[in-house]
Amino acid sequence: xxxxxxxxxxxxxxxxxxxxxxxxxxxxxxxxxxxxxxxxxxxxxxxxxxxxxxxxxxxxxxxxxxxxxxxxxxxxxxxxxxxxxxxxxxxxxxxxxxxxxxxxxxxxxxxxxxxxxxxxxxxxxxxxxxxxxxxxxxxxxxxxxxxxxxxxxxxxxxxxxxxxxxxxxxxxxxxxxxxxxxxxxxxxxxxxxxxxxxxxxxxxxxxxxxxxxxxxxxxxxxxxxxxxxxxxxxxxxxxxxxxxxxxxxxxxxxxxxxxxxxxxxxxxxxxxxxxxxxxxxxxxxxxxxxxxxxxxxxxxxxxxxxxxxxxxxxxxxxxxxxxxxxxxxxxxxxxxxxxxxxxxxxxxxxxxxxxxxxxxxxxxxxxxxxxxxxxxxxxxxxxxxxxxxxxxxxxxxxxxxxxxxxxxxxxxxxxxxxxxxxxxxxxxxxxxxxxxxxxxxxxxxxxxxxxxxxxxxxxxxxxxxxxxxxxxxxxxxxxxxxxxxxxxxxxxxxxxxxxxxxxxxxxxxxxxxxxxxxxxxxxxxxxxxxxxxxxxxxxxxxxxxxxxxxxxxxxxxxxxxxxxxxxxxxxxxxxxxxxxxxxxxxxxxxxxx
Numbered sequence: 149x150x151x152x153x154x155x156x157x158x159x160x161x162x163x164x165x166x167x168x169x170x171x172x173x174x175x176x177x178x179x180x181x182x183x184x185x186x187x188x189x190x191x192x193x194x195x196x197x198x199x200x201x202x203x204x205x206x207x208x209x210x211x212x213x214x215x216x217x218x219x220x221x222x223x224x225x226x227x228x229x230x231x232x233x234x235x236x237x238x239x240x241x242x243x244x245x246x247x248x249x250x251x252x253x254x255x256x257x258x259x260x261x262x263x264x265x266x267x268x269x270x271x272x273x274x275x276x277x278x279x280x281x282x283x284x285x286x287x288x289x290x291x292x293x294x295x296x297x298x299x300x301x302x303x304x305x306x307x308x309x310x311x312x313x314x315x316x317x318x319x320x321x322x323x324x325x326x327x328x329x330x331x332x333x334x335x336x337x338x339x340x341x342x343x344x345x346x347x348x349x350x351x352x353x354x355x356x357x358x359x360x361x362x363x364x365x366x367x368x369x370x371x372x373x374x375x376x377x378x379x380x381x382x383x384x385x386x387x388x389x390x391x392x393x394x395x396x397x398x399x400x401x402x403x404x405x406x407x408x409x410x411x412x413x414x415x416x417x418x419x420x421x422x423x424x425x426x427x428x429x430x431x432x433x434x435x436x437x438x439x440x441x442x443x444x445x446x447x448x449x450x451x452x453x454x455x456x457x458x459x460x461x462x463x464x465x466x467x468x469x470x471x472x473x474x475x476x477x478x479x480x481x482x483x484x485x486x487x488x489x490x491x492x493x494x495x496x497x498x499x500x501x502x503x504x505x506x507x508x509x510x511x512x513x514x515x516x517x518x519x520x521x522x523x524x525x526x527x528x529x530x531x532x533x534x535x536x537x538x539x540x541x542x543x544x545x546x547x548x549x550x551x552x553x554x555x556x557x558x559x560x561x562x563x564x565x566x567x568x569x570x571x572x573x574x575x576x577x578x579x580x581x582x583x584x585x586x587x588x589x590x591x592x593x594x595x596x597x598x599x600x601x602x603x604x605x606x607x608x609x610x611x612x613x614x615x616x617x618x619x620x621x622x623x624x625x626x627x628x629x630x631x632x633x634x635x636x637x638x639x640x641x642x643x644x645x646x647x648x649x650x651x652x653x654x655x656x657x658x659x660x661x662x663x664x665x666x667x668x669x670x671x672x673x674x675x676x677x678x679x680x681x682x683x684x685x686x687x688x689x690x691x692x693x694x695x696x697x698x699x700x701x702x703x704x705x706x707x708x709x710x711x712x713x714x715x716x717x718x719x720x721x722x723x724x725x726x727x728x729x730x731x732x733x734x735x736x737x738x739x740x741x
Contacts, residue, residue, distance in 0.1 A: 258337045258488050258569035265566055269302040273327040276520075280326075281361060283529075284352060284522030285546045286311075287321040294325050306343070310560035311521050317550045324559075326520035333357070333515050333568070335459050337488060338374070341479075341565035342452040345375070346521050347444045348558045349536035350549045352378045352528040355455070357515040367391050367423050370512035371433070372469055374457040377443045378528040379535035384442040385410065386471050386498040387421075387435035394421035394507035396434045396500050405470075405499040410435035421500070421507065431526070436498040442473045448558065451476040454565070456483070458490060461502060461509045471498040488569060517568075521559060523549040588616045593623035 264272055270291060277290040294300045301308040311324035338357075346353035354376040359369020371389035387410075388394065396419040401408050409417035414427030421434040441447050454474045461467040472493060474480070482489045502509050524532065524545040533540040539548055539555075548555055588605035591598070595606055602616075605623045609615035 256571065258490070259572050260486055261336070261568045261570045262331065263565075263567045265302075265307055265563060266304060267302050269307050269566075270300060270327070272331070273329055273517075273519075276326040276328060276361070280522050280525065282352075282522060282525045282527070284525030285321050285350075285549050286522040286525075287323045288326045288520075289323050293323075297323065299323065299325055305564060307563040307566070308560065309519060309521070309563075311346075311523075311556065313553050313556050313559055316553060319547075319550050322523060322549050322556075324521045324523070326522075327518070329517035331516070331568070333459070333517075334513055335461050335571070337490065337569035337571075338457040338459075338517065339454065339483070339488070339565060339567040339569070340374070340456075340563065341454040342447075342562065343564055344448050344452060344558075344560065344562040345443055346559045346561060347377075347380055347448065348556055349379050349539050350523045350528060350532070350545050350555065351559050352376075352522045352525055353561070354518070354520055356518050357457075357459075358518055359513055359515050365514075368511075369514055372457070372459065372512065372515065373433075373435075374455055374471060375443065378531055380444050381535070382441055382444040382446055384438035384473065385435055386438065387433045388469065388500050389423050389431060389433035390421040390507075390511040392422045392424070394434070394511050395419065396421060396507065398506065399499060399501055401436075404501075405436060405497060406495045407436045407438050407497040410437055421511075434500065438471075438473050438497045441475075442497075445558070452562075452564075454479050454483070456488070456490070458496075459512070459515075460571070461512075465502065465504040465509060467502040467509060469498070469500040470496040472496045486567075517566075519561060521561070586616050588618050588622035591616065 262272075275291045275294065276288050277293075278288065280286050280288065289297070289299065291300075297312065299310050299312065309325050309327075312322055340355060354373060356371060356373040356376065358371045359365045367389050368391050373385065373387045373389070376385045376387065377383075386407075388396075397417075399405065399419070409419060410432075412418040412428040412432065418425075418428050418432050418435050420426075420428060423431045423433060425432070441450060442453070447453065453476050456472045456474070458468070458470040460470070470490070472490075474483075480488070480493055482492070501507065522528075529545055532545040536545075536548075543551075586602035591601050591603075591605050593605045597604060597606065597608070603609075604614045605616050605619055607623075609619060
């Protein structure tokens, strides 16, 4: 006889076949033996069910050896399953504990320090109006001159910086701008999004960081060039310039960064950052190139992109500079949300390492952000003939810059984002308090228009329809404009958005899609719900398991009653009370009934 399906043993009742009776006897014998091996674990709520559903395969006379092998396999399987469950349940608890703890605890990461783009952009920078230290054919101007000649402008969402692109100088140097940030940095994350960067024959634009422009501080305080290129370059150059003792020969292209090492005068790679390094051009430094169209005409044609430079000194003396470039529309979501997670990003196109023995951190300190646009000079002059062969046959680089403004139509910067982040412990964001209503008590009265204010408090505010509600209480509105107040009352109309991140429309959208950051109260609520759900699930598991054990135990007793009443009592039946305790006594009571 052969049974293939998995059925409860108690369901296989064929009382007229002696061989089948023997099969049941052997099966029950080995099942009881397996239970005794497992011991106390058989009644644990986390142990596997009693072996009550088995696959039986025996011949007509009963094959005790095959039954023994099956019982042995069942014993091992049950032992493994029981041990696995005993391990997995604590791991389940640990997982939920860590998850809830992660929700509630503060984390470390980059937190926004300063967002520069806005009408007051240039108040955070100072203008260099001295000679160009790279010997460029340029005349750097001060703030007032730049404003008067329309070389700069700042609005709520765009910054414009340009060289003079209209006049012929007659051989004189061309006017342009070079600005340094007021803030000084010793590490951080620097995010720059551009719609357009300068390009064209003769141009030499750069966005970089330096410790100073004097011999006292340069290059001893270091230089980190994030964006640099000349003429119509299509691959950005990112480099370091230092004093002696900063080697990068252990940094490998393809493994540590996605770009390529720049070629040097006397060796394959310019991997020594010292400005007078042997085998490299003067002040070449250690330089790496970025991907195609990371600058130049292709960059502007595709709508620009975003650069992220990371200066990360570690406490153990190690660390790195890493630089990423993202084409317009491909920026990571966490970067767009203002919570950058750099370790989740792709391989940077540029990387330079710090190390006590290779490049100590002391090479870089107290650096400022710098934008500039020069012409020709120490880098653009020598490469002019190779990069602009048609123009080089007709005129020098300086002659092109002085006399052909039509060649310089692309010589300007257009920024839409400049932010700095610092590494720190970040608590779950909280809902900011409601902003104070725009008021002349808050802004004060002035004769000038201030584009950074939500509403205006001066004599001319009625003419452009943006007076604060309490203008009449604090400031004098220009006479002859009473019709404005009668028409609009105390409501001056739509206000100019303030340069901050509390735009009510944005907050409304975030709430609509449940994207408002978790507050401590929200995280506590979520943690409580998760813990309650886990507890309820485990309680249900206990009830189901307890009921399963009770049903299994009852089936075992019923089967033993049938076994003991169907043939002569075996040792299992005769010694039930003495050897099996409460279970044996219950069996005796069932037999008596």
